[in-house]
Amino acid sequence: PGRLHAATHEEIRRGATTDVYFVKTYEVLRHLGALNTPVTADVFANRAGILCGVEEALNLLRGLPVAVWAVDEGQPVEAGQVVMRIQGPYGAFGLYETALLGMLASATGWATAARRIKEVAGDTPVICFGARHVHPAVAPVMERAAIVGGMDGASCILGARLAGRDPSGTLPHAVMLIAGDTLTVAHAADRVFPPQEQRVVLVDTFQDEAVEAVRIAAALGQRLAAVRLDTPSERGGVTPGLVREVKARLAQAGFGHVKVFVSGGITPERIPPLKEAGADAFGVGSYVAAAPPVDMTMDLKEVAGRPVAKRGRIPGAAPDPRLRRRL
Amino acid sequence: PGRLHAATHEEIRRGATTDVYFVKTYEVLRHLGALNTPVTADVFANRAGILCGVEEALNLLRGLPVAVWAVDEGQPVEAGQVVMRIQGPYGAFGLYETALLGMLASATGWATAARRIKEVAGDTPVICFGARHVHPAVAPVMERAAIVGGMDGASCILGARLAGRDPSGTLPHAVMLIAGDTLTVAHAADRVFPPQEQRVVLVDTFQDEAVEAVRIAAALGQRLAAVRLDTPSERGGVTPGLVREVKARLAQAGFGHVKVFVSGGITPERIPPLKEAGADAFGVGSYVAAAPPVDMTMDLKEVAGRPVAKRGRIPGAAPDPRLRRRL
Amino acid sequence: PGRLHAATHEEIRRGATTDVYFVKTYEVLRHLGALNTPVTADVFANRAGILCGVEEALNLLRGLPVAVWAVDEGQPVEAGQVVMRIQGPYGAFGLYETALLGMLASATGWATAARRIKEVAGDTPVICFGARHVHPAVAPVMERAAIVGGMDGASCILGARLAGRDPSGTLPHAVMLIAGDTLTVAHAADRVFPPQEQRVVLVDTFQDEAVEAVRIAAALGQRLAAVRLDTPSERGGVTPGLVREVKARLAQAGFGHVKVFVSGGITPERIPPLKEAGADAFGVGSYVAAAPPVDMTMDLKEVAGRPVAKRGRIPGAAPDPRLRRRL
Amino acid sequence: PGRLHAATHEEIRRGATTDVYFVKTYEVLRHLGALNTPVTADVFANRAGILCGVEEALNLLRGLPVAVWAVDEGQPVEAGQVVMRIQGPYGAFGLYETALLGMLASATGWATAARRIKEVAGDTPVICFGARHVHPAVAPVMERAAIVGGMDGASCILGARLAGRDPSGTLPHAVMLIAGDTLTVAHAADRVFPPQEQRVVLVDTFQDEAVEAVRIAAALGQRLAAVRLDTPSERGGVTPGLVREVKARLAQAGFGHVKVFVSGGITPERIPPLKEAGADAFGVGSYVAAAPPVDMTMDLKEVAGRPVAKRGRIPGAAPDPRLRRRL
Amino acid sequence: PGRLHAATHEEIRRGATTDVYFVKTYEVLRHLGALNTPVTADVFANRAGILCGVEEALNLLRGLPVAVWAVDEGQPVEAGQVVMRIQGPYGAFGLYETALLGMLASATGWATAARRIKEVAGDTPVICFGARHVHPAVAPVMERAAIVGGMDGASCILGARLAGRDPSGTLPHAVMLIAGDTLTVAHAADRVFPPQEQRVVLVDTFQDEAVEAVRIAAALGQRLAAVRLDTPSERGGVTPGLVREVKARLAQAGFGHVKVFVSGGITPERIPPLKEAGADAFGVGSYVAAAPPVDMTMDLKEVAGRPVAKRGRIPGAAPDPRLRRRL
Amino acid sequence: PGRLHAATHEEIRRGATTDVYFVKTYEVLRHLGALNTPVTADVFANRAGILCGVEEALNLLRGLPVAVWAVDEGQPVEAGQVVMRIQGPYGAFGLYETALLGMLASATGWATAARRIKEVAGDTPVICFGARHVHPAVAPVMERAAIVGGMDGASCILGARLAGRDPSGTLPHAVMLIAGDTLTVAHAADRVFPPQEQRVVLVDTFQDEAVEAVRIAAALGQRLAAVRLDTPSERGGVTPGLVREVKARLAQAGFGHVKVFVSGGITPERIPPLKEAGADAFGVGSYVAAAPPVDMTMDLKEVAGRPVAKRGRIPGAAPDPRLRRRL
Ligand SMILES: [Zn+2]
Ligand SMILES: [Zn+2]
Ligand SMILES: [Zn+2]
Ligand SMILES: [Zn+2]
Ligand SMILES: [Zn+2]
Ligand SMILES: [Zn+2]
């Protein structure tokens, strides 16, 4: 099979994803005998957000002859705030500018969106379902960032592991359609899942959600932990009224213990009315995965010990107590 | 050094970036004896865009016992249009749903933004400078998509190569600051660059752009192909008036051959007035790189030869002449 | 039982619903010996609309010693256009000003809204379901006005009869809930309805609409004329996607002859996408019933043969070819 | 003369204004032997408002074998709140659903608008002048609802009587135009009105309002209670500046006791500046009369003792302390 | 009495209204021996407009050792267009930069607003009534500019004379209030005005305008040329309905020859409906008088024969056929 | 040379800038023997503002046989508030109505805008640079009004003197372009300026502002008081980032004493971020100079001792403690 288009770890480390001008930069600086001029480079965020990507960036820089300071992951940073400072010969790390900025920008974008979700969800668990909206090469980066931003879990296996969590998820529409009946799937899952794993059943594939929820609850009884509502937009999506009714009908049928897990186009605006209607957990995908990067800029602020800056920026690397020595 | 957080090609191929529920799905279907039920799965776009990511997706599927049809990359697709159809035993490809959708969604998002840029730029060359806004693992995916969408070049080495182009770029602010004078750098580059490579010099690091442009032109003469303007927002960015003036002052000093290359926060709205003022080429970064994915959905439409669909969708896989057999 | 609050026909005819000041007016004019001064009174519309209420107004005036000219019902009238002209001794009809204006204003308001619905619906039938939104005393007035405005039928028995139509309607949610199953009701209706009456079954009471529609169609076969969708807002209302899917699933099951009748919060904005998705008929209630009146004003324009007008209006009753002599 | 289009009390009571499907419902239920199934039906408001129409609805239901609970008229109700509950055999009251909902919806719409007017008017009297904007059959219903909503009087004779008030109103423009001079009318009214009735004279028919007001005041002296300003829009309507000036000129001429009564297109937005300018009373017509209904829905919540509901609603009739047993 | 604050002609000519920095400029240039360096100065408009002020500016420059080119007054000019070019020793005219720019900016602002009024008024005469909104020292400048912009007359005596017109105006409210009756004033004016002067009477001082207009017309008959309506905002201003009614009532009374002249807060938006209602002429004050200046900038473009410009502008004085040699 | 179009003091005093209708008024009143009727005339503001122009108006009225009361200059006045009251024979001052209103309206407009600037600038000095945007005849009126409104200085020589201040200003772009280098000018100015005059140098003519600022500071050292930034819009104008950087680069080079003076399109919205970035003073031109007049109206309120008013106004001159006897 042909190669995947994503860069491998080795390609990233040898600079293949860098902008070509850094190659030209090296030639010129070598010609000028200035490749190893000691410099201080500051990375700052162009808008406010929740910082992420620092640990991966350190993994990229580790082993190079540089000193690195950084703000901690998960901390809020302001527009213009220095989030990372690198000191060393320019030739030792200049090649990584593009990669470093990209790691920080994309992870910080995701963590920032995740924080906004968590702020409105409060104690209600929110799980990241965003892997299908991003390239698989960065799906684990995104899901880890979602957890750094405050979300409670992730469905992508590698992403959850990077964040030190077990992945969480429920059976999809496909298995329902293959089996032909939600109840068949519910019974099978109940048989094959280990006892400690929660039974959560998606109930919108064939039937009205309230009808199906009561039917599944009647079959699994106390072993049914939750039903998932993922009603498509052609059917009006999941409304607060639907959540309220499903919970009421379950309770009236004696299944008040069954929780309701809501997914499908969840945004910060939709969470409060759904919570108030009784939603017990949320799966959030596109809102986090499609979050724009928090763009980062790297500026040289000292060259051979002298403060410098390009026009528009203030020369010199000012001390900043929020920066912590990491390498 | 610790591992990078991006997934490797091997991890993607063995399903580590998939959503965990596909693992559960396999267990349940195996229990039901239905894992290898023949199915037809349709992937459709949730909003209109320029399709991309198909070739990488085929590279992922190649070698599996499935038949695949797809729309060609670079084609416009509508909301709801089927862009890929996969037929085969569900167990043979179900694991790749998350990865496939992510490849298509993100690449299509980037190609769609690139097309919009190219439409307003017309014959004026536009180069992708977006690598620093995305994770390095997907920088080549993004830059390739930008070229599929119609852009004329890319600065990321691997990205340009994937698209069969040479990477293009100019010397950055950092080399100017290390050397301490734009002219020093211009002279050195002129010395070390091969003759066929165009000399393009960034002229906003230390001085007023018009002053510096004329100074560099006076030194390099006919060998100077272009100056690049990347004026930061603290200095008002690159305005149409600045482009017009730099071109006029160069012409008045006898350097009418020198082109003007503009970068920095370029959007479709900013291109027409800059073009009209005389800009000869653009570098576009954030607008393309931060483009949201064009979300994709995969639905089973046939199971064991029967048309099916979940509630909200129409059962059956309708023939579509825009789909071409690929595997 | 206590009396209903609506006025009876007799109360209207003897002036009990008039404004009290007309009583005072009579006393003063009698004192001045001017009660039977010949006058010309013009009624004009304050905003544009489709004129209605003229026939009922003529029924009120018939038998009085007055000459009356009017524009025909169903005609569009402009803001400021004279829609009715009355000539005779003031004392003969002054008492009816309030009643006349009210009849014209409310009926014209309803007919105007109905016309707007019909304009967007085109050939697709639209039935008025608005009786429950207005007082029963005026429900027939409203439904007749809806038909004058262009709608194709009405569910209120008396209203339809006034307009020379048979009332039309389908079985409500209540009968489904009492019977406990839509199919039970469908079978019973099929038994008791005369052969020439169309079988239309409401399919959103208990189940997913598409599931229920196919189930009812399988039972009644060619005798099922249509299903009605009235999905409540808690379930997202009736979306174009739902209509499209129900029609597709019926056709796939061999019931392509079954039409889809849509109701529930229908407005002019919602009709085009629903029509395009395949809706075959609409029931419209609140949009027509809650339409504001097209306010009417009656001005004396001649007194004893002389042109007059209050400040702000132009004296005299100008000839108008759109007025036709009626009494 | 031909019949009026409004329904008579007898037609309402025998179901002629009901939707035709209730007739069909009866046939089907009789066929199923379920016509007299005991049910509980809840009526709820679709948006918040001031409840009205309950007493008329009770007059319709009185004598039927049903138990009825209701919220009191004049109380604020919320969206979704149950405002009336009926228990009994469905066949005993199902026919009245359309009529009941219409009575409650329209009266509640009017009372809600009236309450909003009264809230901004505070202690300043507001009289309903809306009869000419609605059909005469419901004019008394509307005016009674306005008083239930809090307004201080009504001009429609029957409406005021239903609310236990005397109707109030002033002489109209027509009598002025017939007499040819406001002063002639003022003198005549002064002669024929009983002593206890207030003399209020409309002063905008022929002359500038301030000029006419002082002229009438000079003629009637202490017997003039108020002047009414009803300036038409062609003359700019009644502005706060006009009220202020009329009051000042009356006071300067020694008629500080004369009040100013304002009418013509009064809305909640216009009342505060007019009050502040000195307006002593308001006549409000279109704002109340054209208020949209507060739509009501009747749902079966118990059938034969079991809780039920259609999809989208919660089964069962929950106890509600705001409901009071009425029948 | 103390002095007026406006500058006299002599003060303007000797530079007393210039910015102080030109004084400093002279000292510095004299010190550098560069005061009489030959220069070319271009004046350009910062936004589009109708050029005015050129003749006054030439009157200021006449007699100095400079050559001057300019666009003609009354011509439309674009943003950035050169409207005047001055060549000569800087010391000969630098002192007048502030005064020149101010003359052009303010007169062009007024002429631009006047043109917009004239464009919507078409053939209907428009008279400038703006003198009371500007300082008397510039009232004639403004009124002349209004006529250059296309208006048909002006009320300010000196302004009209400068534009070669006779001033036009009508008797104000003050004379009515002193005389106590509009008719008294009309009679007196009819007596004292020369025969060829049109009798135009303001009719809104004491009475309803329509009543007063007919009364004055009855008294003056064919000698009454027009009535003026200047209704204050407290009375709703002059509405199209008022114009229509006054014209109709005059015609009905046999005075169809009397024209209607409208004033009071006239803007381009209000003119079309008033014209359509029959207005025969307009007095426009604040819209023209309060128009913002069309700011002008003077840039040196040649110094001692060499093209120059400050940063942001293009060096050199390009030939422009729209410039005509004036001095 | 031809005459300037502005009115001279003598023309203003003899009524040549008045509206022509006052001339007609005199003729009519003389004919009626009413020219010297004693009257009270009130001038009121049509919108709120900071009163100015009173002293010039008093200079116009001084010596006439009238009594005058007025609010003090610099005081805030409300819409409708009487700002000046004149008592005397109408013939003695009627001719000055147009001139008086114009003086008050335009000066109050300027003072009002100046106050708004001062409110946001707080302690930071703001200098009026508006002379070039108004006609030179009123430039001193405008600059005096700016100071009455609260600004700290003015550049127009006569304007500053009228307000009892020394004019302030800095060397313009023209002197830089003639000399060819900012440093040449800075040296010359340093030589010719008296010791007590502050050296402020405009640094945006040829070079990047930060580069030039440090270069000039290096040359003049402690004698350099400030640099002025007037960056044109083609270069992005003066941004907060530019101010911050210039101050930082000056401080880093040891010239922390040099202040930054900002000009060019300054509005109330732009001042707070520029102040926060370190701007030490502002030059404000167009915002104040182009401020619309605060229109004034003069109404007769007493004639021969009787209260009067035209329709729409309240008769009589009410006592007002804010009015102070001035003549
Ligand atoms: Zn799904
Ligand atoms: Zn998703
Ligand atoms: Zn850079
Ligand atoms: Zn970028
Ligand atoms: Zn229903
Ligand atoms: Zn309805």
Ligand SMILES: [Zn+2]
């Ligand atoms: Zn009226």
Ligand SMILES: [Zn+2]
């Ligand atoms: Zn009304």
Ligand SMILES: [Zn+2]
């Ligand atoms: Zn006036």
Ligand SMILES: [Zn+2]
């Ligand atoms: Zn005016």
Ligand SMILES: [Zn+2]
């Ligand atoms: Zn300048």
Ligand SMILES: [Zn+2]
């Ligand atoms: Zn300016």
